[in-house]
Amino acid sequence: MPDARSSCNASPPEPATAELAPAPPAPASAMAPAPVPASAPAGPAEAGPPSLDFIRSIVVDDSRTGKHGGRVVTRFPPEPNGYLHIGHAKAICLDFGVAAEYGGRCHLRFDDTNPSKEDVEYTESIIEDVRWLGFDWGEHLYHASDYFERLYQFAIELIERGRAYICDLTPEEVRRFRGTLTEPGLDSPYRDRSVEENLDLFRRMRAGEFPDGSRTLRAKIDMASPNLNMRDPVLYRLMRVAHQRTGDSWCIYPMYDYAHPLSDAVERITHSICTLEFEAHRPLYDWCIENVTLDCHPQQIEFARLNLSYTVMSKRKLLQLVQQGHVRGWDDPRMPTLAGLRRRGVTPEAIRSFCERIGVAKRDSIVDVQMLEDAVRDDLNVRAPRVMCVLRPLKVVIDNYPDGQVEEFDVPYYPDDPPRMGYRKVPFSKEIYLERDDFVEEPPKKFFRLAPGREVRLRQAYLITCQSVVKDPQTGEVVEVHCTYDPATRGGMPPDGRKVKGTLHWLSTAHALPVEVRLYDRLFTVENPLGEKQDFLALLNPRSLETLAGSRIEPSVAGVAPPACFQFERQGYFAVDPDSSAGKLIFNRIVALRDSWSKIAAKGEQGQ
Numbered sequence: 001m002p003d004a005r006s007s008c009n010a011s012p013p014e015p016a017t018a019e020l021a022p023a024p025p026a027p028a029s030a031m032a033p034a035p036v037p038a039s040a041p042a043g044p045a046e047a048g049p050p051s052l053d054f055i056r057s058i059v060v061d062d063s064r065t066g067k068h069g070g071r072v073v074t075r076f077p078p079e080p081n082g083y084l085h086i087g088h089a090k091a092i093c094l095d096f097g098v099a100a101e102y103g104g105r106c107h108l109r110f111d112d113t114n115p116s117k118e119d120v121e122y123t124e125s126i127i128e129d130v131r132w133l134g135f136d137w138g139e140h141l142y143h144a145s146d147y148f149e150r151l152y153q154f155a156i157e158l159i160e161r162g163r164a165y166i167c168d169l170t171p172e173e174v175r176r177f178r179g180t181l182t183e184p185g186l187d188s189p190y191r192d193r194s195v196e197e198n199l200d201l202f203r204r205m206r207a208g209e210f211p212d213g214s215r216t217l218r219a220k221i222d223m224a225s226p227n228l229n230m231r232d233p234v235l236y237r238l239m240r241v242a243h244q245r246t247g248d249s250w251c252i253y254p255m256y257d258y259a260h261p262l263s264d265a266v267e268r269i270t271h272s273i274c275t276l277e278f279e280a281h282r283p284l285y286d287w288c289i290e291n292v293t294l295d296c297h298p299q300q301i302e303f304a305r306l307n308l309s310y311t312v313m314s315k316r317k318l319l320q321l322v323q324q325g326h327v328r329g330w331d332d333p334r335m336p337t338l339a340g341l342r343r344r345g346v347t348p349e350a351i352r353s354f355c356e357r358i359g360v361a362k363r364d365s366i367v368d369v370q371m372l373e374d375a376v377r378d379d380l381n382v383r384a385p386r387v388m389c390v391l392r393p394l395k396v397v398i399d400n401y402p403d404g405q406v407e408e409f410d411v412p413y414y415p416d417d418p419p420r421m422g423y424r425k426v427p428f429s430k431e432i433y434l435e436r437d438d439f440v441e442e443p444p445k446k447f448f449r450l451a452p453g454r455e456v457r458l459r460q461a462y463l464i465t466c467q468s469v470v471k472d473p474q475t476g477e478v479v480e481v482h483c484t485y486d487p488a489t490r491g492g493m494p495p496d497g498r499k500v501k502g503t504l505h506w507l508s509t510a511h512a513l514p515v516e517v518r519l520y521d522r523l524f525t526v527e528n529p530l531g532e533k534q535d536f537l538a539l540l541n542p543r544s545l546e547t548l549a550g551s552r553i554e555p556s557v558a559g560v561a562p563p564a565c566f567q568f569e570r571q572g573y574f575a576v577d578p579d580s581s582a583g584k585l586i587f588n589r590i591v592a593l594r595d596s597w598s599k600i601a602a603k604g605e606q607g608q
């Protein structure tokens with residue numbers, strides 16, 4: 001076993017207490033022009049004590065037995081080759097959450113070992129997204145590239161100990177020599193090179209004397225190991241690609257399976273939490289640490305990655321969607337990326353709550369996207385002010401309402417008593433818009449909205465009764481509805497107590513603001529787009545985006561900007577899109593309300 005020497009002295013300092021303070025408050029997402037409460041301060045601790053999953057149980061046991069000297073140090077190790085998605089959020093909540101709960105710290109470390117796929121844009125987005133989620137790494141921001149020189153020295157040490165060699169096989173030959181699950185591999189003909197020759201060749205590799213792909217440094221482990229990862233894995237490859245941080249200083253780059261355990265050990269990580277696909281890599285993880293001089297041995301623990309129905313969670317696939325223009329970018333609100341969810345209007349609190357609800361386990365599964373939608377609704381329900389927006393307007397004229405008269409109703413932003421979010425003024429006049437869906441000429445059973453002869457309530461205003469309709473002579477479509485109102489029902493309450501079942505949202509046509517509303521549906525038509533025979537691109541939902549250009553909204557929202565979000569009454573939750581401007585308001589539907597009528601209608605269809 002290696003002795004304990006320099007590695008830990010040079011490792012990052014022990015935690016200062018400041019970095020363990022709760023995360024800063026997340027941005028208030030509900031900001032209406034009228035006073036509304038800012039969102040509650042966010043922090044991983046706010047949700048109360050989490051139940052002990054198997055990872056937390058390990059951490060608790062280790063603390064009790066004094067393993068790792070009672071320290072808890074975790075890390076979140078993204079590769080900057082794409083934007084973070086909600087699967088990463090699960091890992092982030094776990095890595096940072098465990099550290100915070102057990103008095104430890106969590107590092108943010110970029111695993112930037114493959115410059116050909118990595119980019120500063122991704123690095124910056126990852127930093128933004130982890131912060132946005134509500135987590136803080138204090139001064140512990142690291143990069144695998146910070147350790148390139150040390151990793152190189154560790155490789156020299158492996159060579160000196162006869163544990164690594166320079167191999168001249170081509171990548172294709174390496175693959176052929178590896179064997180299969182049922183057959184052992186073959187030793188490379190270069191396996192028995194002398195230490196001196198290996199040292200010389202490795203130094204010359206670093207010096208750039210050999211072309212890319214011509215040589216590798218390989219671990220000398222066991223070509224007959226039942227674990228393919230242990231069959232002399234490649235540790236270093238020649239690659240003349242400039243690196244975003246080290247520029248052209250290096251033309252050899254370490255492989256992930258080599259750089260990752262050693263970076264963990266150098267940072268004195270205690271619990272290296274990763275996803276299940278790394279389980280078979282654990283022996284190599286341990287081998288790397290045990291065969292160089294390090295006195296710290298982090299424990300790798302694997303958990304099941306998050307899969308979500310109706311979407312894909314691989315950065316490579318998401319990149320394909322972006323590059324081929326199937327979505328508008330990494331932050332397209334249909335994407336499962338944190339940037340996409342943020343743009344859509346989902347709050348960090350909702351994502352953290354979702355991650356808590358799904359828990360941590362060791363068995364792979366696909367989580368129903370409705371669980372995410374439920375978490376989002378529960379979060380927005382308590383923070384989003386209610387306003388009225390008519391998505392598909394139908395003009396309604398109230399024939400007996402005085403021409404030119406305008407009344408203003410004080411409508412509460414939130415249906416509680418007393419209204420904690422206050423009131424806004426909503427103008428009412430003779431001509432209003434109702435939702436096109438809220439009128440039918442021949443109402444089916446249980447349809448309680450407007451229909452000829454039917455009386456309905458306009459939210460907080462009056463009761464109106466439908467008297468007649470005007471149709472487009474060509475298409476027969478109803479283009480205007482004529483109603484009368486009952487002046488005695490001001491505020492929406494009939495003095496005689498008569499029952500009115502439907503309550504509709506409405507807008508005064510003269511006062512309503514035009515608004516573009518973007519309705520999002522699932523990105524794919526099937527639950528598991530990667531589990532089908534067809535290419536996943538063939539399973540994209542052609543109706544994942546519907547843009548309503550002619551919607552109208554109440555004037556109180558004028559001037560809103562992201563990340564403001566609202567409940568549009570009876571529709572769902574909507575957020576201001578960054579494309580929005582004072583001249584052109586644009587909203588994204590975050591999630592629809594649970595819609596009782598569509599459920600009744602769907603049941604009816606099934607029954608037919």
Ligand code: ATP
Pocket residue numbers: 076077078079080086087088090091273274275304305306307313314315316
């Ligand atoms: P992808 O497969 O999308 O490329 P990755 O695992 O290569 O993802 P990394 O940047 O290496 O992406 O991931 C950083 C961390 O996030 C790793 O510890 C990884 O295990 C974890 N992670 C990635 N995807 C998920 C997921 N779907 N669920 C939970 N954790 C994940």
Ligand code: MG
Pocket residue numbers: 079
């Ligand atoms: Mg990875």
